[in-house]
Structure formats: structure tokens, C-alpha cells
Amino acid sequence: AQSVTQLGSHVSVSEGALVLLRCNYSSSVPPYLFWYVQYPNQGLQLLLKYTTGATLVKGINGFEAEFKKSETSFHLTKPSAHMSDAAEYFCAVSEALTGGGNKLTFGTGTQLKVEL
Amino acid sequence: GAVVSQHPSRVICKSGTSVKIECRSLDFQATTMFWYRQFPKQSLMLMATSNEGSKATYEQGVEKDKFLINHASLTLSTLTVTSAHPEDSSFYICSASPLAGGPKETQYFGPGTRLLVL
Numbered sequence: 001a002q003s004v005t006q007l008g009s010h011v012s013v014s015e016g017a018l019v020l021l022r023c024n025y026s027s028s029v030p031p032y033l034f035w036y037v038q039y040p041n042q043g044l045q046l047l048l049k050y051t052t053g054a055t056l057v058k059g060i061n062g063f064e065a066e067f068k069k070s071e072t073s074f075h076l077t078k079p080s081a082h083m084s085d086a087a088e089y090f091c092a093v094s095e096a097l098t099g100g101g102n103k104l105t106f107g108t109g110t111q112l113k114v115e116l
Numbered sequence: 117g118a119v120v121s122q123h124p125s126r127v128i129c130k131s132g133t134s135v136k137i138e139c140r141s142l143d144f145q146a147t148t149m150f151w152y153r154q155f156p157k158q159s160l161m162l163m164a165t166s167n168e169g170s171k172a173t174y175e176q177g178v179e180k181d182k183f184l185i186n187h188a189s190l191t192l193s194t195l196t197v198t199s200a201h202p203e204d205s206s207f208y209i210c211s212a213s214p215l216a217g218g219p220k221e222t223q224y225f226g227p228g229t230r231l232l233v234l
Contacts (some may be wrong), residue, residue, distance in 0.1 A: 041228070044225040084208070090160070101148035
């Protein structure tokens with residue numbers, strides 16, 4: 001079974017500061033990893049994903065994440081936080097379903113707060 | 117592209133009634149749709165996986181007779197909460213994978229439906 005651990009349920013940064021949200025995974029097969037963002041009372045929006053190839057993945061809104069197999073990590077970063085980045089962030093790992101498609105297992109989420 | 121809608125966005129109902137939530141993929145066909153439940157300040161918990169034309173696969177602990185899922189077409193899945201009770205109050209979110217889905221495939225999420233059972 002696959003699992004995801006997000007360290008830090010709440011992260012607070014100053015506007016303009018580096019954002020680092022941590023994600024570690026457990027998977028018996030090569031993982032496919034995702035970061036999603038959720039704004040209040042909304043669904044999830046895909047930020048970025050890693051499947052194969054380049055381990056540094058760039059996403060929307062200036063976010064990027066690096067897949068490190070040796071550390072089983074997929075941490076999300078952004079060089080300079082903006083007030084609009086305040087939201088809940090979820091890391092997820094994907095596994096194939098027998099009938100096709102994939103099943104996502106989510107971490108518990110990290111609430112990002114951006115302060116002036 | 118890859119837009120998923122849900123209807124209604126918010127519903128309030130009396131205890132004992134049934135509520136139907138629709139999930140539609142607007143600009144792509146989805147062989148597989150997923151239904152999640154999210155309690156306040158918690159993560160998403162997968163309830164069931166819905167495949168077009170076949171019975172849904174429910175996660176352990178989810179009552180299939182209470183949460184009826186129908187995936188009648190490649191663009192529509194419905195979740196019916198039968199005989200709803202206050203403990204069913206939650207945020208229900210659906211997602212859909214494109215027709216060519218595989219483990220790499222992205223799930224696209226709907227905006228969610230807030231259910232409040234009085």
C-alpha cells in the first residue's frame with residue numbers, strides 16, 4: 001500500500017520569503033506524485049506532477065517540486081511567497097487500478113499562511 | 117480544458133431525505149470518476165471509484181447502500197446520499213480521469229458540494 005506523509009500541518013511565511021512544504025511517500029513501485037492546492041470551499045487544483053523523466057518539476061504559479069528517490073521525498077517550493085498563495089496544499093501518490101485509471105492517496109494537508 | 121463541474125454546490129436537507137449530487141466532465145470523457153469526502157480541516161478520503169457502465173467499487177467502511185453511485189455515461193456520475201443523517205454532513209468532491217487514464221493520469225477535481233443535514 002502507498003502512503004504520504006506531510007510534515008507540518010501549518011506553515012507560516014512572510015510575503016516574499018521562501019515556501020517549503022514537505023512531503024514524503026511510501027510506495028512499492030515507482031511512484032507517480034502530485035501536488036494539489038485547495039482554496040476555501042473549493043475543489044482541488046493541480047499544481048504539478050511527477051511521473052517519469054526530469055526529477056525537478058515545475059508547476060503553475062511559480063511552484064516547483066523535486067523528486068528525490070533516495071529520500072523518498074517530493075517537497076514543494078516557491079522562491080517568493082505571495083499573499084494569494086495562502087491555501088491548503090495536498091501531496092498525493094498515485095497507484096494503478098485493475099480496471100484502469102489511478103487511485104490517489106492524499107497526505108493530511110498543509111495549511112500555508114502568508115503574512116505581510 | 118479538463119473542467120469538472122458539480123451540482124449543486126451547496127445543499128441543505130432534512131434528516132431522512134435523499135440527496136443527489138451530480139459530477140460532470142465538461143470537455144473530456146472520463147472512464148473513471150471518483151467520489152471523495154472531506155471533513156473540516158481534514159484530507160480527502162476516497163469513498164468509491166466509479167466506472168462507466170459498471171458497478172462502483174467502494175472503499176472499506178463506506179456503505180454502498182447508503183451512498184449510491186451511478187456512472188451512466190462517460191461524462192456523468194451521480195452520488196445519492198440516501199436517508200441522510202446529520203453525520204453525513206460533509207464536503208463531497210468528485211474527480212475524473214480522462215478516457216486514456218493510467219497511473220500517470222491526472223485526476224481533475226470538481227468544485228465540491230457542501231451537504232448540511234438538519
